[in-house]
Amino acid sequence: MQQTSKDGIRFVLDGETVDVGAVAPTTTLLDYLRARGLCGTKEGCAEGDCGACTIALGELDGERVRWGAVNACIRYLPTVDGKAVQTVHGLQNRDGSLHPVQQAMVDCHGSQCGFCTPGIVMSLFTHYLECDGRAATRDGVVGALTGNLCRCTGYRPIIDAGLAMHAYPTPDLDASAPALRQQLAALRREAALSLPGFHAPRTADAFAAAYQEQPESLILAGGTDIGLWTTKQLRELPSLLYVGEIAEFHELKHADGCLRIGAAVTLERALGALVAEYPALRELHERFASRPVRNSGTLCGNVANGSPIGDAMPALIALGATVSLRQGADRRTLALEDFYLGYQQKDLRRGEFVEAISVPLPQPGRMFALYKVSKRFDQDISAVCAGISLQVENGVIRVARLAFGGMAATPRRAAGAEAALQDQPWSADSLERAASALMKDFTPLTDMRASDVYRLAVASNLLRRFWLERESGVPARVLDIQPVSGEGQWS
Ligand SMILES: Cc1cc2nc3c(=O)[nH]c(=O)nc-3n(C[C@H](O)[C@H](O)[C@H](O)COP(=O)(O)OP(=O)(O)OC[C@H]3O[C@@H](n4cnc5c(N)ncnc54)[C@H](O)[C@@H]3O)c2cc1C
Numbered sequence: 399m400q401q402t403s404k405d406g407i408r409f410v411l412d413g414e415t416v417d418v419g420a421v422a423p424t425t426t427l428l429d430y431l432r433a434r435g436l437c438g439t440k441e442g443c444a445e446g447d448c449g450a451c452t453i454a455l456g457e458l459d460g461e462r463v464r465w466g467a468v469n470a471c472i473r474y475l476p477t478v479d480g481k482a483v484q485t486v487h488g489l490q491n492r493d494g495s496l497h498p499v500q501q502a503m504v505d506c507h508g509s510q511c512g513f514c515t516p517g518i519v520m521s522l523f524t525h526y527l528e529c530d531g532r533a534a535t536r537d538g539v540v541g542a543l544t545g546n547l548c549r550c551t552g553y554r555p556i557i558d559a560g561l562a563m564h565a566y567p568t569p570d571l572d573a574s575a576p577a578l579r580q581q582l583a584a585l586r587r588e589a590a591l592s593l594p595g596f597h598a599p600r601t602a603d604a605f606a607a608a609y610q611e612q613p614e615s616l617i618l619a620g621g622t623d624i625g626l627w628t629t630k631q632l633r634e635l636p637s638l639l640y641v642g643e644i645a646e647f648h649e650l651k652h653a654d655g656c657l658r659i660g661a662a663v664t665l666e667r668a669l670g671a672l673v674a675e676y677p678a679l680r681e682l683h684e685r686f687a688s689r690p691v692r693n694s695g696t697l698c699g700n701v702a703n704g705s706p707i708g709d710a711m712p713a714l715i716a717l718g719a720t721v722s723l724r725q726g727a728d729r730r731t732l733a734l735e736d737f738y739l740g741y742q743q744k745d746l747r748r749g750e751f752v753e754a755i756s757v758p759l760p761q762p763g764r765m766f767a768l769y770k771v772s773k774r775f776d777q778d779i780s781a782v783c784a785g786i787s788l789q790v791e792n793g794v795i796r797v798a799r800l801a802f803g804g805m806a807a808t809p810r811r812a813a814g815a816e817a818a819l820q821d822q823p824w825s826a827d828s829l830e831r832a833a834s835a836l837m838k839d840f841t842p843l844t845d846m847r848a849s850d851v852y853r854l855a856v857a858s859n860l861l862r863r864f865w866l867e868r869e870s871g872v873p874a875r876v877l878d879i880q881p882v883s884g885e886g887q888w889s
């Protein structure tokens with residue numbers, strides 16, 4: 399068992415190091431901030447959806463501080479130990495004048511009732527840092543705002559503020575100042591942070607041993623699923639075992655022809671790396687939750703949670719991903735589709751956990767697409783999600799992997815449709831036969847997101863879309879269709 403630290407939670411809050419006394423481990427960062435009087439950080443939904451609680455979280459990364467927007471409402475306080483938290487309260491210049499992001503919001507009339515404004519300012523602030531002095535682009539600003547709901551101003555003036563913020567004089571706040579780096583370096587710990595109900599091992603071996611010894615603990619990764627169990631369902635949780643302080647779990651690397659993604663790699667990093675290999679995943683990256691949720695949540699958490707409507711699994715299964723499991727010193731590897739046994743049932747032994755996911759790298763001749771169908775573009779749960787991967791050699795389909803979410807109790811392959819494609823010519827007729835076979839592969843549910851009939855129709859139409867996109871060159875997304883010259887822009 400690794401040594402544990404006797405110190406409590408310590409972090410840098412708006413430039414000042416704070417030492418938190420005894421708190422329940424499920425105390426959210428938002429509750430802590432507001433109890434300290436930092437009520438500029440708002441609570442709207444308490445489930446990561448509205449962005450009113452957005453703060454910037456900074457971590458020492460070599461010689462710089464890496465910042466990202468996160469939702470304070472579902473972030474447990476012990477997980478910010480050793481990090482920097484920047485709230486809207488600490489942005490102003492020393493003479494009381496506003497930070498460029500704030501001033502741009504004022505000048506562009508980006509606020510009406512003001513409830514969403516602190517969260518929007520913090521999302522734009524992290525984007526301001528990301529741009530590193532370069533002017534922001536519209537796509538960049540829109541991407542940074544995917545987690546922020548504004549119900550009264552409308553987004554045009556807010557986006558204008560994001561585009562204008564770099565034109566203002568450099569602010570006093572230097573988010574990578576040597577003083578901050580020193581503060582963060584001073585908070586580094588060698589020993590594990592261990593509090594009643596919360597343990598954060600520092601090595602993979604210590605984590606595996608701790609979980610084997612106490613398999614009744616709950617593994618905590620980004621907390622973007624778990625956070626809601628306490629804020630919304632008011633559940634009492636068992637002792638938490640945190641993956642986030644283990645360097646090996648943050649590894650994202652190429653190994654044995656695969657991209658290997660460790661247990662603590664955030665969705666934002668993992669999806670970014672996957673898009674570099676498979677550009678067809680770009681839309682999934684943009685539409686998976688929101689930037690702040692992706693900055694906390696992990697890919698392994700999505701896989702381990704195993705929701706039938708989880709978005710990562712259809713892509714990963716179609717690409718032939720495997721899951722690396724570990725129980726103490728024992729390791730085994732499973733094809734991801736074999737990991738799911740039934741609704742919320744996984745092939746996980748007592749004390750066993752997901753150490754990494756490995757995704758095979760692209761191969762010549764492989765065609766791949768991922769489609770997410772949901773009511774909203776951003777920050778929405780899929781009605782149907784489809785991963786389609788075909789290997790075509792000399793015009794004949796040699797490998798067909800079709801994986802769907804939202805169609806069954808688990809993410810699942812479409813065995814009948816795959817069989818209909820196997821060793822068949824790459825043709826509209828083959829895809830049509832597969833679309834018919836698909837209707838017998840699943841018996842989906844009707845729920846508030848979609849009816850069973852809709853789900854089946856959409857799933858089979860996605861196969862037709864796959865064919866059309868490749869063969870006819872016709873853009874299959876409304877968003878990709880460019881307005882005819884002279885007929886104005888989409889608004
Ligand atoms: C506003 C919002 C929007 C969302 N949108 C989407 C979306 O568009 N698509 C989507 O698929 N999901 C979405 N989610 C769900 C969530 O973000 C993802 O499921 C996320 O990937 C979970 O990862 P995490 O690290 O936060 O997991 P956590 O909440 O920390 O854990 C989730 C579960 O997995 C277990 N677990 C975590 N890591 C491991 C491990 N290494 N080994 C074994 N068990 C483990 C935990 O014990 C827990 O049971 C959304 C959530 C929110 C709050």
Ligand code: FES
Pocket residue numbers: 440441442443444445446447448449450451452469470471472
């Ligand atoms: S309060 Fe709505 S995202 Fe946190």
Ligand code: FES
Pocket residue numbers: 508509510511512513514515547548549550551
């Ligand atoms: S200004 Fe009112 S919600 Fe955005």
